Amino acid sequence: MTKEELISYIQENFSGKVELIENDMPEPYFLIEPKAIVAFSRFIHDDNKLIMHFLMNLSGVDTKENMEVVYNVCSYRLKHRLFFKTVLPHEKAEVDTVKEIWAVADWHEREAWELFGINFNGHPNLTRFLLPDDWDQGHPLRKDWVGRDVIPFPEGK
Amino acid sequence: MGVNDKLPVHAEQSPGGGIITTELNKIFTLTQAKSLWYLLFGTACCAIELMATGASRYDFDRLGMIFRASPRQSDLMIVAGTITYKMAPVVKRLYDQMAEPRYVLAMGGCAIGGGPFHYDSYSVLQGVDKIIPVDVFVPGCPPRPEALLQGCLEVGKKLRTQKIDDWRVR
Amino acid sequence: MANKLHLETMQINMGPHHPSTHGVCRLILTIDGENIVECVPDIGFLHRSIEKICENRTYAQCIPMMDRFEYVTSMMCNWGFALATEKLTDLVVPERAEYLRVIMGELNRIASHLLCIGVTGLDLGALTPFLYTFREREDILDLFEMTCGQRLTYNYIRIGGVSRDIPPEFFPKCKEFLDKFGEKCDDYEKVLTENPIWIARNRNVGVITEQMVYDYAVSGPSARASGVNFDIRKHDPYSIYDRFDFKVPVFYGGDCYDRYRARMAEMRQSASIVRQALDQMPEGDVRCKVSPKFKPKVGEVYSRVENSRGEMGFHIISDGTVKPFRVRARGGSYNHLLVTPEIVRGLKIADLVAIFASLDIIMPEIDR
């Protein structure tokens, strides 16, 4: 389905509140509140007009004011894609896990937790797996993070 | 250490022993140089170049070097690739498990000094010589197979200058 | 038996240093005799914080970083990143540059498949095919060296086109390679495909069902070996792939043997694509004018490229400054290592080695 059909279909059929973000990419971009994430994901995964089976990417983003979790999904059979994201408070970022819907979200969420500090409720094992076990310097990919032995890139070249 | 720690002591006491140890030195270090078995230890892009050097065009076997999977039987450790802080204790333990006389060749920019990940990286160890003594550095990202072969010959040259019971001093 | 036999499982580390884990991945295996009860991958030994570094580099400086993101097919990484950035701007890539990108990308795919098949043979004990496949790979690396001077991390595909044009002697050498590549593939088939021990070790081992492909977003040759005809070059065409006619080989076994056959068939298709691209390539300049301090529009893009290991996606958020605000790259092996514990339960250690090699898992894509 084309971008407009997708947008109209989702806005009519999805019960929760869906807000559209303007972007000139060929795929629609939605903003969902954190509470409705699991419902929205289950809707686009199970609906037979959408069948969004592939969770391509789930990335945490630190926009200094608040934390965002961006999901990219695509449907293999119907060849269309979808962006959607949630905005979370910067300090206590919490969202429900979508691991039951897309099994691949397991590691994406663990990584977002480890590098950004976004907490995913209901995730089976939110443990450290990229950084060394004795890592005590917090979440490195945050914008306000300063590392102990990180050598800054010499500017002004 | 095998024969090397007892032999020089007895040889020196016997008359004209000095000549024996120097001749022995030459022969023993020559055989070490001619058959350096390297430990198959590659972490990143340089590991692919290490495999390409082992393949038919730039053959390691010409220099008498075959790869050994276990650190006990290898005497040259080619650190090929980036060593992160999580990998550092593993590298240290592998180096300790190797049998004396052992040598280390740091291959590629990452093993020498963090390479392209020198700046802004919170998880890369800036150079493997911070944890283990390195004998030869082969720069490049990744270095060409010819450079790696040259590095192995350099290890052989450096090794020829050492005395056979030198490991006690080091 | 009066008292029940006291059985114990043993925990064993297919640790960071192991000849058959490609790169540094640690698999914590709980084994009962030879059968694997539980396999927990422990990664992060090659986590080089590429994403943090890219946030402090200009777009042009990010390209060499992306080379090291996936060093076996680094042309595809450059291409993916450049494609994502071009979507954020209104740059028009000249025709000749598009053709050069396709040629270099497909040659790099052949080189990556050759490496995968060689290392799969090495892991199953057949040491000779490794040497044969690397002989062909050296020829391809000569071609790359002729164009951009590097054997492994090319930094050749830049934003807005390609770094430099190919030298005149590239055409005859490439044609000569393509001519002899066909029967070289038959050599590999002769050595491996009908080999009874190879079939015994690979047939029905590590079967990935179609449902698993959807759940774990498996892509690339591993998905096409399980009956899912998912190839981004056809499914979500980018660049000029619609001008070439090539088939996407699909097999329905889902086991290691079909993944091997999918890779062999794919190499022949890539060779025919390179041949067609060489014939249709127009003249013209190879790069449109881009200043090193160029600023893309404010926006967010997720673009994906068909890498030899599966779908490689780049999620770039730009805030209009010289440096990207957030770069997230995801390779195909990320999902394949996630699938491994599911399909390896109950098999033998030797099967785990075969599955690991057939899924073509390398660590930089997973650890970044």
Added chain:
Amino acid sequence: MEILELAWIFEWLNENLLVPIVGDGEFGILVRNLILACSVFGLLSLIALCLVWWERKVSAHIQQRFGPMMTGWHGILQTVADAVKLIQKEDIVPALADRKVFFWAPVICFVCAFAAYIVIPFGDGLIVSDLNVGILYIIAITTFTIISLMMAGWGSNNKYALLGGMRSAAQAVSYEVPMALSILGVVMVTGSMSMQEIVKAQSAWYGFHWNIFFQPLGFVIYVIAATAEANRTPFDLPEAEQELVAGFNIEYSGMKFAMFFLAEFVNMFTVSAIATTVFLGGWNGPWLPSWFWFLIKTLGMVFLFMVFRWTYPRLRVDQLMEFAWKVLLPLAFLNILWVGLYEEVFSKW
């Protein structure tokens, strides 16, 4: 051509050098056997060194590369360099290892590898002692090396080594039976178990009355079981690099590893020596001296084992045992049936 048969040298030495000095009493026989044993040991370790070099050159040329070139002409002295280097290596014993078992494993492996050469006829009259239960003795001795592999696996207190040791036990048990049965076929034909008798029974038709022509199935079964006995690919599971890092010899370094390494090549030579004696007519052959025939045939068999190694992938443990019990064993019985039939029916015509 009698001059070229080296057997007369030993007789001449025995008469006028050994007997006058030591006498042929108890002590004399002991000294004689000691000298024979040392000469066989020297010859074998020399052959093993050449085999190591030959294997590296054969594997290199199969894989289109050069192999050792830097030491001596075409790497001739490469194995000498390896041996002298291995002497210098530090002799590590893991802390929690079972010291005695760890120490004795390579010794047993080394000793058993050479013990089989007492009964192998290198040429006409060139045999250390012609036991009348020669072939039975060999089958018994070759299984000892497997015990040493298990000791190495257990002794080095390493999980991979333990797996390697257990695999070698499983492999030996399943491939010992078909090997013995295939040799049984030949013993039925010759009627005696002494190696010289077996070779003499094949000397009709100008030395071409080999058992391989009459029992081809027995020969094939023997070769397959022999590759498993000598731990060569496609049955080299005990020290499978890719799965078990280095299998049973993972904790051995320096001289102990060299003993395992040498014993493996001596085993390969033993197994091909038995193949030539039992199936390819030992030292029978026209014109050339007998020991030369033996050497050519054995090195031919060794080359066959080397080609196996560099062409075939490796089997899985369960496939390995399944193949032994479900395929090789029935074939071995069939072979014995065929030999019995041939003996009774065809040879009477």
